[in-house]
Amino acid sequence: MSRQESKSLLIKGGHLVDPEAKINAPMDLLLRDARVAEVAPPNKVRGGADEKFDARGLIVAPGFIDLHVHLREPGQGYKETIASGTAAAAAGGFTSVCAMPNTIPIVDTDAWVSWLRRPERGAVVNVFPIAAATRGSRGQSLTDFAALQRAGAVAVTDDGKPILDDEVMRAALRLGAELNLPVVQHAEDTRVTEHCSMHEGPTSFRLGLRGMPATAEAAMVDRDVSFAQQIRESRLHVAHLSTSDALKSVRRGKRARARVTCEVTPHHFTLLDSDVGEYNTNFKMNPPLRSASDREAVLVAVADGTVDAIATDHAPHAAQEKQVEFEHASFGITGLETALALAITKLNREQKIPLARIVELFTAGPARVFDLRGRGSLQRGNFADVTIFDPKKRWTVEAAKSRSLSRNTPFDGWQLTGKVVGTIVGGKIVYRAD
Amino acid sequence: MNTPARGSLLGIEHLQQDEALRLLKLARRMNPQKPRSLLRNRKIILLFYEPSTRTRSSFEIAAKSLGAITTLVQSSGSSIEKGESLLDTGYTLRAVGADAIVIRHPSAGAPHLMAKYLDIPVINAGDGMHEHPSQALLDAFTILKHKKSLKGLQVAIIGDIVHSRVARSACHLLTRFGAKITLCGPPEFVPEVATTLASGLRISRHLEEAVRGADVVMLLRVQKERLAGQKISLQDYIAHYQMNAARLKLAKRDAIVMHPGPIIRGLELTSEVADSPQSVIVDEVRSGVPVRMAILARALGRAK
Numbered sequence: 001m002s003r004q005e006s007k008s009l010l011i012k013g014g015h016l017v018d019p020e021a022k023i024n025a026p027m028d029l030l031l032r033d034a035r036v037a038e039v040a041p042p043n044k045v046r047g048g049a050d051e052k053f054d055a056r057g058l059i060v061a062p063g064f065i066d067l068h069v070h071l072r073e074p075g076q077g078y079k080e081t082i083a084s085g086t087a088a089a090a091a092g093g094f095t096s097v098c099a100m101p102n103t104i105p106i107v108d109t110d111a112w113v114s115w116l117r118r119p120e121r122g123a124v125v126n127v128f129p130i131a132a133a134t135r136g137s138r139g140q141s142l143t144d145f146a147a148l149q150r151a152g153a154v155a156v157t158d159d160g161k162p163i164l165d166d167e168v169m170r171a172a173l174r175l176g177a178e179l180n181l182p183v184v185q186h187a188e189d190t191r192v193t194e195h196c197s198m199h200e201g202p203t204s205f206r207l208g209l210r211g212m213p214a215t216a217e218a219a220m221v222d223r224d225v226s227f228a229q230q231i232r233e234s235r236l237h238v239a240h241l242s243t244s245d246a247l248k249s250v251r252r253g254k255r256a257r258a259r260v261t262c263e264v265t266p267h268h269f270t271l272l273d274s275d276v277g278e279y280n281t282n283f284k285m286n287p288p289l290r291s292a293s294d295r296e297a298v299l300v301a302v303a304d305g306t307v308d309a310i311a312t313d314h315a316p317h318a319a320q321e322k323q324v325e326f327e328h329a330s331f332g333i334t335g336l337e338t339a340l341a342l343a344i345t346k347l348n349r350e351q352k353i354p355l356a357r358i359v360e361l362f363t364a365g366p367a368r369v370f371d372l373r374g375r376g377s378l379q380r381g382n383f384a385d386v387t388i389f390d391p392k393k394r395w396t397v398e399a400a401k402s403r404s405l406s407r408n409t410p411f412d413g414w415q416l417t418g419k420v421v422g423t424i425v426g427g428k429i430v431y432r433a434d
Numbered sequence: 435m436n437t438p439a440r441g442s443l444l445g446i447e448h449l450q451q452d453e454a455l456r457l458l459k460l461a462r463r464m465n466p467q468k469p470r471s472l473l474r475n476r477k478i479i480l481l482f483y484e485p486s487t488r489t490r491s492s493f494e495i496a497a498k499s500l501g502a503i504t505t506l507v508q509s510s511g512s513s514i515e516k517g518e519s520l521l522d523t524g525y526t527l528r529a530v531g532a533d534a535i536v537i538r539h540p541s542a543g544a545p546h547l548m549a550k551y552l553d554i555p556v557i558n559a560g561d562g563m564h565e566h567p568s569q570a571l572l573d574a575f576t577i578l579k580h581k582k583s584l585k586g587l588q589v590a591i592i593g594d595i596v597h598s599r600v601a602r603s604a605c606h607l608l609t610r611f612g613a614k615i616t617l618c619g620p621p622e623f624v625p626e627v628a629t630t631l632a633s634g635l636r637i638s639r640h641l642e643e644a645v646r647g648a649d650v651v652m653l654l655r656v657q658k659e660r661l662a663g664q665k666i667s668l669q670d671y672i673a674h675y676q677m678n679a680a681r682l683k684l685a686k687r688d689a690i691v692m693h694p695g696p697i698i699r700g701l702e703l704t705s706e707v708a709d710s711p712q713s714v715i716v717d718e719v720r721s722g723v724p725v726r727m728a729i730l731a732r733a734l735g736r737a738k
Contacts, residue, residue, distance in 0.1 A: 202630035208542035208564030279543030323521055325541035
């Protein structure tokens with residue numbers, strides 16, 4: 001990875017896809033002093049630049065934003081560090097990542113939120129902390145949302161676990177409404193998923209594994225959307241949505257003009273529960289891979305606008321946490337370096353979803369969900385975060401070459417189309433493909 | 435990650451039909467009364483993470499009848515208690531010279547994990563709710579002592595299917611040879627999804643309907659240890675699904691009654707049924723030895 005210091009950078013010859021600005025055309029882009037200085041048709045940028053990036057044949061897009069990553073610091077640096085996780089993010093084209101608070105300790109104080117944002121952490125892309133919604137994420141008493149927000153938290157969640165109690169969830173949404181702070185829900189009724197390690201269906205029955213019913217997610221989303229409809233100005237964001245019925249509830253909330261948003265992951269729009277095969281723990285995550293009809297519903301919702309963002313739920317784990325009995329294996333897979341290629345391969349080439357819509361789900365969509373001002377679009381004056389990729393490049397995923405400290409991807413060896421060529425954060429190139 | 439070593443037996447689902455046939459044929463030539471030295475000085479580890487009477491003792495006797503050396507490793511009293519992982523236990527046993535590992539484990543897929551990383555045959559002696567392949571083979575072996583063929587046979591499997599590795603393995607094996615199976619029990623024990631396991635499966639909620647005309651009646655134990663959170667009234671179960679003499683009369687006159695054991699008299703069956711001339715429950719246990727001799731001989735490449 002090269003980190004180049006220069007005041008101005010001209011990205012030349014590329015095709016700009018900026019859905020927020022409604023641009024889908026050949027454009028040159030001048031970045032200066034960490035901001036977008038000029039966007040102009042080919043060869044029309046005035047003034048020189050210290051450095052040039054040749055983007056001929058490539059797509060130039062606003063920097064990608066991942067609403068859902070586990071960077072594992074503080075406390076679990078053997079799985080991932082902020083430095084290694086953001087290096088993987090850069091290689092995957094992400095210029096901003098939102099870090100989940102289920103670390104050790106839980107990020108439930110303003111001090112820990114500030115800690116995550118310090119330069120000593122060695123982040124190479126922007127890190128936006130999401131703080132715990134309840135103290136210790138125990139689901140009982142709310143954290144100090146205002147203090148967390150002042151320290152830089154962009155949302156609150158108990159991710160990894162749901163906010164199960166009705167009253168606590170209502171209180172979180174109410175307080176979030178006062179502060180214009182989104183509450184992110186990991187929708188899982190854990191009262192019915194105890195001891196479960198995959199989706200409930202023919203595959204879990206065949207393998208003799210206890211299955212999580214789809215209703216465990218859908219019922220909670222249904223409840224939360226109802227709360228969001230009842231509580232004025234509250235903001236509910238449904239994390240890693242994976243079931244057909246949960247999408248129905250999100251649609252209902254959106255039709256009623258409630259401030260309800262949702263994200264889906266690349267693995268849920270690509271894989272099925274049956275892909276678990278013979279107990280491959282790199283296919284174990286929560287929410288689990290679902291049925292074909294759930295995946296179909298997710299694909300429809302990605303195309304029709306119901307889904308607001310693609311998020312990876314990047315969840316690194318050490319080998320010894322995955323090379324165990326399936327029931328005992330940790331939930332989660334890495335995802336930062338394969339997200340774009342899976343989206344292009346599955347959504348664009350296979351499902352014929354326009355590239356501009358896919359770019360929106362990585363940029364303007366997530367920027368809106370957490371109000372990341374000045375990001376998600378490359379209009380003049382915005383942050384100079386840019387993702388440059390080759391939508392036609394075929395490549396093979398090699399887990400061993402990942403920049404993440406962990407290797408737990410189900411896509412090792414997969415041939416995919418679409419590769420990140422350059423990632424620029426604040427006008428600086430933080431990743432460039434060899 | 436590797437494919438399992440030759441001779442491994444992880445489940446029936448992926449066992450080829452001709453391989454199953456070969457094992458059953460081989461078992462017929464095995465006689466624990468006439469010890470052989472096919473596996474002389476081969477080391478077989480019996481790795482048991484769950485209690486077992488029948489499976490453990492019959493694997494041990496099978497191994498010894500073929501001249502092998504066996505060592506029993508149980509979760510209590512071993513390094514497993516100190517937190518050693520399954521794979522590290524496997525590597526350790528390989529290093530002390532194991533030629534094959536027979537494993538019983540409460541987690542589904544545990545033998546598959548072992549087989550993925552070890553270069554010696556792994557025999558599944560029951561993994562969680564998943565499979566119990568040697569049981570299915572000995573059941574088929576037992577049935578074939580009483581019936582000419584498995585093809586077209588009407589089999590009723592009654593009881594706690596969802597928690598049963600015996601049922602899953604039996605369904606795979608018997609349907610592959612053309613048997614028609616009716617799974618019978620309340621929805622908590624026999625969910626609708628059960629019919630997706632193999633072709634030739636159907637569900638009945640009524641014991642009388644399931645048993646009527648059956649050639650084989652297979653009963654399963656209600657597994658209290660796997661009932662995580664399910665509320666099943668044992669009284670209701672007995673009223674609707676206990677096998678008694680009157681209900682057994684609905685089956686064919688020459689029907690046989692099977693049960694993988696351990697049986698709980700007065701729960702899933704009455705003593706009258708357990709001890710009736712139609713019961714082959716003890717015979718199943720007896721069949722376990724030659725069938726497991728065949729499995730071990732195949733595992734260590736001496737299936738001649």
